[in-house]
Amino acid sequence: MTPPELRDLLADALALWEVPGRVAIAEGGVALEGMGLRIQAARDDERPIRWWLERPGQRRPCTSVTGLLRSLRNAVGAGEGEARRLRVAGA
Amino acid sequence: MIPVSVVTGFLGAGKTTLLRRVLSDPAWADSAVIVNEFGEVPLDHELLAASEEVLVNVSTGCLCCVVRTDLTATLMDLARRRATGELPAYARVLVETSGLADPAPILHALMTDAAVAETHRLRGVVTLVDALHGAGALDRHPEARRQVLLADRVLVTKPDLGDAAAVAEAVQALHPGLPLRAAVRGAVEPDWLFAPGDPAPLPDPTARHSAGLASIVIEREEPIPALALTLWMQALAEHAGTRLLRLKGLVALAEDPSRPMVVHAIQHIVHPPDWLEHWPGGDRRTRIVLIGQGIPRHFPARLLAAIEAEVSAALR
Numbered sequence: 557m558t559p560p561e562l563r564d565l566l567a568d569a570l571a572l573w574e575v576p577g578r579v580a581i582a583e584g585g586v587a588l589e590g591m592g593l594r595i596q597a598a599r600d601d602e603r604p605i606r607w608w609l610e611r612p613g614q615r616r617p618c619t620s621v622t623g624l625l626r627s628l629r630n631a632v633g634a635g636e637g638e639a640r641r642l643r644v645a646g647a
Numbered sequence: 648m649i650p651v652s653v654v655t656g657f658l659g660a661g662k663t664t665l666l667r668r669v670l671s672d673p674a675w676a677d678s679a680v681i682v683n684e685f686g687e688v689p690l691d692h693e694l695l696a697a698s699e700e701v702l703v704n705v706s707t708g709c710l711c712c713v714v715r716t717d718l719t720a721t722l723m724d725l726a727r728r729r730a731t732g733e734l735p736a737y738a739r740v741l742v743e744t745s746g747l748a749d750p751a752p753i754l755h756a757l758m759t760d761a762a763v764a765e766t767h768r769l770r771g772v773v774t775l776v777d778a779l780h781g782a783g784a785l786d787r788h789p790e791a792r793r794q795v796l797l798a799d800r801v802l803v804t805k806p807d808l809g810d811a812a813a814v815a816e817a818v819q820a821l822h823p824g825l826p827l828r829a830a831v832r833g834a835v836e837p838d839w840l841f842a843p844g845d846p847a848p849l850p851d852p853t854a855r856h857s858a859g860l861a862s863i864v865i866e867r868e869e870p871i872p873a874l875a876l877t878l879w880m881q882a883l884a885e886h887a888g889t890r891l892l893r894l895k896g897l898v899a900l901a902e903d904p905s906r907p908m909v910v911h912a913i914q915h916i917v918h919p920p921d922w923l924e925h926w927p928g929g930d931r932r933t934r935i936v937l938i939g940q941g942i943p944r945h946f947p948a949r950l951l952a953a954i955e956a957e958v959s960a961a962l963r
Contacts, residue, residue, distance in 0.1 A: 557953050565953055568946035572886055606957065621953040622882045629886070643759065643916050 557621070562586050562595065569625055573634035593631055595624065648768040649726060651740045651757055652841045656775030657784040657791040658746030661804040661833065665775060665840075666743055668833030675837045679725055679737040681718065718742065718753060719760040726766050739841070740767070747790050750774075750797045751892070754913045769918075773840055774798035778809030778829070782817045795821050796892050796938050797913065802840065803829040822938065823862055861940070865948050867933040870901040875958040876910075879951045884915035887942050891915070896935030897923070910935065 557565070559581045566586060567579045578589045585596035585608075592612055598605040607618040609627050618624040629635070656662050663682075669675050728734040744753055750772055757769045774794045776785070781803070784791040795801060801818050803811045806829040815827055828835055876898060883891055891914055897907040909921040937947055 557956060561949065561953070564945065565949040568943040568949060569886065571943045572890075572941070572946055620878075620957055621950075622878055622885075625882065625886060625950075644919055 557597075559586055562597075565621075566595070566628065569628065570632070573629060573632070575632045575634050577632070588632070591632060593628070595628070649729075649737075649740060649766060650770040650841075651722070651742060651767050652770045653742045653744065653750060653753055653757075653772045654775070655744040655748060655750050655753075655772060655794045655798075656746065656777075656804075657781070657788060657794065659780065660746065660775035660777045662743050662746075662775055665802065665804070665833035665835075666741060669741070669837045669840070672837055677735065677738045679729075679734075679740045681721055681725075681740060681742045718756045719763045722757075722763050722767060739770070741841075749790055749793050751793065751914060754797065755916055758913065758916045758918065770841060770843055771799035772797055774801050775804050776801055776814055776818055777805045778803055778807075778811040778814050779805050781809070781814045785814075785817050785821065792821060793892065795825070798822065798825060800826040800828075800840065800842075802833075802835055803827065804833070805831070807831050861938070861942065861944065863937045863939070863942065863944055863947055865896075865933070865935045865937070865951065867899070867951075870899040870904040871933055871951075871955060872901045872958050872962065874962075875951070875955040876900070878954050878958070879947075880910075880912065880917065882950055882954065883937075883947060884912075887939060889914060890941050891937060891939045893938040894935065896933070897926075898933045898935065899931055904931065907931075 563579045563581055563586045566588070570577050570579065570588075577591055579586050580589055581587075582594055585594060587594045594610040596608045596610060598608055598617070602617075604619045605617040606620060607624045609616040609618055609624060609631060611631065616627055618627055654662050654666060666680060670678060670680070722740065725734065725737075725740070729736055742753065744750060754769065754772070757763060757767065774797075776791075776795065781791075785795065795818055801822075803814050803818070811829045815829070818825060818827060828839065880894070883894070891912075893914075894910065894912040896910050898910055900908050907923045907926050909923060911918040911921075935947075
């Protein structure tokens with residue numbers, strides 16, 4: 557995923573969570589302006605880590621974009637909100 | 648499997664008139680009808696305590712009883728009595744909701760109860776919108792809008808009394824591509840009314856918005872790995888929550904793109920996938936429609952692309 561694609565996805569996610577904020581392209585990834593959060597793509601030799609969610613003094617690894625979204629949601633204080641687990645009918 | 652169809656519609660839309668008409672058709676007389684007169688179907692004991700009686704009519708009024716229980720228990724009780732011969736071997740169940748009911752809890756009840764799912768199959772949702780007051784109800788009442796959003800087809804009733812074309816337009820604006828007919832006093836073929844829900848997604852590729860609701864269409868040329876589809880649906884359920892009202896579509900899975908998989912979800916509850924033998928019309932693209940409230944228009948497609956890229960990279 558390119559930095560512009562990541563920026564657009566995370567901007568949509570913030571809107572979905574009703575969290576005001578702006579996502580901008582930053583060196584090696586994107587930054588959530590005013591929140592002190594940065595997301596950087598992991599290097600190939602860091603696999604299975606794919607993303608780093610960074611805030612001052614803290615660096616959290618994420619192994620997938622879905623994991624990144626979950627971590628970011630907690631980081632911006634959106635909590636679990638209406639989060640629901642997918643359920644198969646009758647199961 | 649006993650097919651179950653849900654008939655809904657706002658107050659005064661003509662649900663009972665329609666069902667009376669349907670049951671007068673000899674080919675449809677062998678239907679069990681569950682009438683939920685007031686309030687939503689009780690899904691837990693708190694709601695159960697406040698629930699009204701559920702009237703169950705079986706086989707054109709030949710047998711009538713009153714059961715104070717919830718929908719799933721009623722269905723299973725009917726099925727048990729059908730199996731023992733206590734009741735006629737009805738061919739299907741029609742559930743009439745109350746006019747103020749949000750169909751979602753009813754659909755959840757039908758889809759999530761293991762015992763019901765083993766013996767019954769949700770066939771579809773028919774929503775009645777009357778030509779006299781329907782447009783106003785859609786404008787003012789969220790329950791009426793959700794009844795249309797969760798419908799598989801819509802019957803515009805009382806076209807002799809109101810502006811059926813305007814109501815049809817309001818319905819299509821809310822749920823583009825929804826099969827729709829108009830009929831006076833329920834004069835419509837039950838075979839059309841209760842046909843299985845159309846698995847084909849809505850044809851309009853642009854999102855439409857009405858009262859904060861939107862339909863979003865995703866089209867993909869390349870087949871999607873099953874894992875990516877599963878992760879995407881899970882992420883949608885997780886992040887959109889109750890904002891996601893409905894998802895349906897035809898998917899070309901990378902594992903078997905020769906035939907389409909039918910996906911269908913009501914909020915976060917997903918039907919077990921079905922497979923069609925052939926691609927309708929020869930169009931082999933994945934086409935998925937989401938109906939939701941306040942979901943950024945491009946979020947589902949961007950999320951799918953991101954997940955698909957990761958999964959594809961991992962599978963290489």
